[in-house]
Every structure is written in C-alpha cells, then in structure tokens.
C-alpha cells in the first residue's frame with residue numbers, strides 16, 4: 384500500500400491565538416520522503432512555553448498558516464527515501480520539528496538527523512532538545528564560571544531550572560533557585576539545589592548568609608518583572624544577568640544604579656540563534672554533553688503527565704497549572 388495516501392493525526396492551527404481557541408486535531412496526509420530524506424514516526428512530544436508563543440504569534444520565528452503546532456519531540460526513522468545510506472530504520476532521532484512536531488510523521492534530510500544515543504529513555508529524549516542544551520549553554524557558554532561560583536535563577540522548577548540545578552551540581556557550581564511555592568523547596572533540594580527561595584519573600588536580604596559572603600556571579604532570568612530585579616540586586620560587581628525568557632510579559636524595569644555603580648551586565652540568550660550561529664558541529668557538541676549527563680544519571684527531568692493527542696485540550700490546560708515536570712503528548 385502507498386503510505387503517502389495514508390492520513391495522520393496532527394494538532395494544527397489556522398490562525399494565531401490562544402491554544403484553547405485555535406488548536407484542532409485534524410487528519411492530514413502522511414508525507415513521503417524525497418530523495419535523500421527519511422520519514423520519522425513520532426514517539427513522544429513535549430509542551431514548552433515557546434509553543435504558546437508560536438501558536439499565539441508572539442515568538443521570534445513563526446510558521447506559515449495553517450501550521451502544525453509544537454517544536455520538540457523524539458521519533459524513530461520509519462522509511463528511507465531514495466539514496467539514503469548509513470541510516471537504519473528504527474534509529475531514534477529528534478523528530479523534525481521545523482514545520483511542527485505535534486503530528487505522527489514528518490520528513491527530514493538524512494544528513495540533518497540528530498541521533499539520540501541508546502540508553503536515553505523516550506520521554507527524556509522528548510525533553511532533551513531545547514531546555515537542557517539551553518541550560519548547558521547558560522552555564523558554559525555565556526560567561527566563564529569558576530568551579531565553586533554561585534548563580535541565581537528564577538523559575539527554579541521549570542525544565543531549564545531543573546537542568547541548571549542538576550548540571551550545576553555536577554559542574555561544581557552552587558545555585559540559588561527562586562520559586563513561587565513553598566512545596567517546591569524539598570523536591571528541588573532533593574534534585575541538588577543548594578538553596579531554594581520564595582519569590583516576594585525579600586530573600587535577597589539574606590544573600591550573605593545564603594552564600595557565606597561569596598559573590599553571586601551569574602543570574603539566569605526567564606521570568607522578568609520583580610523576580611528579575613531581585614536578581615540584579617544580589618549580583619556581585621561585574622556580575623551578569625542573562626535573560627532568556629519572559630514568563631511575566633512585563634518589561635524588566637532596571638534600577639540604573641546597578642549598571643553605574645556595580646557594572647552589572649545584561650545580556651540575552653536564544654538557543655535557536657545559538658544553534659544557527661554555531662552550526663551542526665556546535666549543536667552536536669552541546670547535545671553530546673547533554674546525553675552524557677542523561678545516560679550517566681546526572682540529568683533526569685521529571686514528567687508531570689503524558690496525554691494522548693486526542694486529549695490535547697486537557698494537556699494544554701494541565702500545562703498551565705502549578706507543576707514540577709513536563710506535560711507530554713503521545714500520538715497513541
């Protein structure tokens with residue numbers, strides 16, 4: 384039977400807007416790999432804040448409409464196009480997500496495949512392509528941190544935050560993680576956090592007790608607003624704040640005195656841009672480090688719940704609730 388005439392399930396949107404208003408589960412044609420391409424079958428996909436930005440039309444890059452939603456997923460090669468050599472059917476790879484990852488099948492050029500090493504579980508692999516490499520770059524590529532250095536981050540219970548906690552521990556760095564709920568303190572400490580502090584608790588006044596008087600060199604900000612300002616206030620002279628997300632949506636109001644009197648640096652980071660500018664060699668190098676940590680048990684991201692595609696509305700609602708792990712989507 385010609386599989387190209389088969390239909391697949393895809394979660395799509397025909398306009399930009401809130402996921403609950405614009406996403407629909409549709410049947411679309413299964414693509415057929417062209418010469419040099421392979422077709423990949425989806426295993427598991429993750430839901431990330433940037434998916435909402437892409438569905439809503441506010442992200443740094445957008446798809447043409449109608450668009451398949453989602454960006455991050457793992458799959459297996461299920462069909463080889465003409466001329467493809469050196470790739471085996473069944474190889475576990477990053478699901479080709481450029482044109483949307485919340486669908487059952489997609490094609491990619493064989494040379495562009497990112498292979499997932501044996502020993503990485505499907506659900507961990509589904510969460511491995513965006514947040515862990517972002518965390519790794521924030522710790523290793525933005526500024527050169529000496530072992531033993533302190534850093535502070537907000538959204539400590541996010542996938543990036545948990546990756547930072549686990550990676551920092553393995554790298555000999557020390558972390559202060561800001562969270563919005565007291566119930567997150569024990570689990571994050573169990574994952575390796577040095578200190579977990581509550582947003583809005585004036586925790587900055589205890590900076591010297593928290594670090595034993597040692598300086599805080601790096602602040603990782605994915606929230607904005609008051610949370611970001613609290614970080615700037617505890618940074619040491621010459622310290623750097625990296626903004627890589629804006630969950631609050633407010634512009635960060637910056638107290639000028641910290642720029643002038645403490646020479647604090649404000650920079651940004653976007654994994655997509657880093658990947659583009661550093662090419663496939665740069666990405667493979669970072670992913671090799673991420674997978675080394677996943678297979679050795681240094682890095683293991685919690686899962687909140689796995690939903691079927693048919694349950695995507697409940698999954699999107701759950702994703703917005705207080706949680707300590709990713710909400711994942713499975714086609715069947």
Ligand SMILES: NC(=O)c1ccc[n+]([C@@H]2O[C@H](COP(=O)([O-])OP(=O)(O)OC[C@H]3O[C@@H](n4cnc5c(N)ncnc54)[C@H](OP(=O)(O)O)[C@@H]3O)[C@@H](O)[C@H]2O)c1
Pocket residue numbers: 430431432433513514517538539540541542543544562563564605606627628629630631652653654655704705706708709
């Ligand atoms: N620039 C890049 O390359 C890049 C790459 C990856 C991720 N990111 C960004 O990193 C951030 C975390 O992503 P993720 O996938 O790791 O997140 P996630 O696991 O989905 O968790 C979301 C986090 O955001 C927090 N949050 C949500 N709304 C908030 C609000 N209004 N105020 C304060 N906190 C809020 C949540 O805290 P509660 O549990 O308290 O709600 C939770 O800690 C996002 O901003 C994302 O866009 C950026």
